[in-house]
Amino acid sequence: MCFHNSLTATVAEVEQRFEATNKTKQADFEPVYHGNGFDFPVWPVITAQAPKSIQLFQWGLVPRWVKTKEEAEEMRANTLNAKAETLGEKPSFKYALREAQRCLIPSTGFFEWQTVGKNKYPYYIRLRNQPIFAMAGLWESWHNPAYPDDIWNTFSIITTEANPLMARIHNTKQRMPLLLLPGSESLWLQKDLDTAALNEIARPLDDSLMEAFTVGRLVSHRTANSNVPEVTNPYAYPELSQQQLSLF
Numbered sequence: 001m002c003f004h005n006s007l008t009a010t011v012a013e014v015e016q017r018f019e020a021t022n023k024t025k026q027a028d029f030e031p032v033y034h035g036n037g038f039d040f041p042v043w044p045v046i047t048a049q050a051p052k053s054i055q056l057f058q059w060g061l062v063p064r065w066v067k068t069k070e071e072a073e074e075m076r077a078n079t080l081n082a083k084a085e086t087l088g089e090k091p092s093f094k095y096a097l098r099e100a101q102r103c104l105i106p107s108t109g110f111f112e113w114q115t116v117g118k119n120k121y122p123y124y125i126r127l128r129n130q131p132i133f134a135m136a137g138l139w140e141s142w143h144n145p146a147y148p149d150d151i152w153n154t155f156s157i158i159t160t161e162a163n164p165l166m167a168r169i170h171n172t173k174q175r176m177p178l179l180l181l182p183g184s185e186s187l188w189l190q191k192d193l194d195t196a197a198l199n200e201i202a203r204p205l206d207d208s209l210m211e212a213f214t215v216g217r218l219v220s221h222r223t224a225n226s227n228v229p230e231v232t233n234p235y236a237y238p239e240l241s242q243q244q245l246s247l248f
Contacts, residue, residue: 001020001159002037002080002081002110002135002157002159002175002176002177003036003037003038003041003154004034004096004111004112004219005035005107005110005135005157006032006033006034006035006039006092006109006110006124007031007032007043007044007106007113007122008022008032008033008108009031009108009131010112011028011029011054011098013132014044014132015054016113016172017106018046018054018104018134018185019052019055019107022044022053022054022151023053023054023055024054024055024056025111030093032192032227033226033227033231033232034111034219034232035078036226037060037081038058038077039158040058040060040076041058041059041190042056042057042058042059043056043105043106044114044133045057045103045106045137045139046100046104046106047103047139047153047189047191048101048188048190049102050160051186051189052234053151055153057103057153058081058153058155059154059155059157060076060077060080060154060155060156061076061079061093061096061138061139061140061156061194062076062079062141062152063093063094063095063140064095065095065143068145068146069146069150072144079092079093079156080157081156081158081159082138082157082158083158083160083175083222083239084158084159084160084202084216085093085103085160087158090103092237093138093156096139096140098124100192100193101138101139101188102137102138102139102188102189103136103155104134104135104136104137104139105136105137105155106132107132107133107134107135107177108126108133109124109125109126109232110124110135111125111178111215111219112169112170113121114168114169114170116239120220121214121237121240122214122215122216122217122219123169123212123213123214123215124213124231124232125165125169125210125212126212127179127210127211128209129209130181130209133179133180133181134180134188135177136155136177136179136188136202137155137157138154138155139153139156140154141153141154142154145155145187154170159176159177159178160177160178160202161174161175161176161204162175163207164213165207165210166204166207166210175203176204177205178201178202179205181209184201187201213234214240215234215235216230216231216232216233218231219231
């Protein structure tokens with residue numbers, strides 16, 4: 001699944017790329033070299049309801065029917081991702097899907113791990129000709145019943161079946177984020193999109209448009225600060241050299 005993302009672009013670059021304006025209370029947002037979903041980071045998103053605005057939402061969708069803050073905090077760890085194939089079946093995503101609360105999640109690359117024997121090797125994956133690209137998402141707005149002014153705007157990254165490249169990297173789960181090309185982004189944000197069109201968009205991206213390389217284990221360490229530029233630096237594992245040559 002997709003739990004580790006990055007966005008190293010500036011505000012101006014994101015605004016230009018998505019033709020949207022940053023209208024958040026926060027005048028700026030800092031580059032994210034490694035964002036771990038289980039830290040529930042705040043992330044810029046573009047919603048179908050405000051396609052010309054960049055807003056800051058929190059990763060980990062909390063559906064509107066949640067009754068307490070404790071329940072919300074517990075639930076969001078299970079809604080970092082949403083499977084495209086079962087969106088309509090999950091109560092957590094049912095309202096957001098019905099109300100076309102879709103969004104774009106800007107990214108410059110994401111991390112995934114390949115299992116080889118008893119070891120896991122981290123990879124950084126990005127698009128070849130799109131320095132900034134979009135992942136498809138759903139969003140929700142939760143109002144804390146105990147405190148009316150406590151409103152959580154949250155999102156989930158949609159995943160789909162892995163393409164051949166991602167199947168070799170993420171070789172246990174064989175999933176990948178739903179990546180959108182510029183032509184599909186505007187379609188994803190259309191509020192009257194029918195089921196057939198949604199299913200077409202939900203196909204995995206052609207892996208010829210992607211590239212991947214191994215990175216150091218800094219991204220894997222919870223005790224170290226992994227939100228640093230070095231986390232995306234290529235790192236060669238000698239024991240993988242032959243395999244890497246055959247895969248990539």
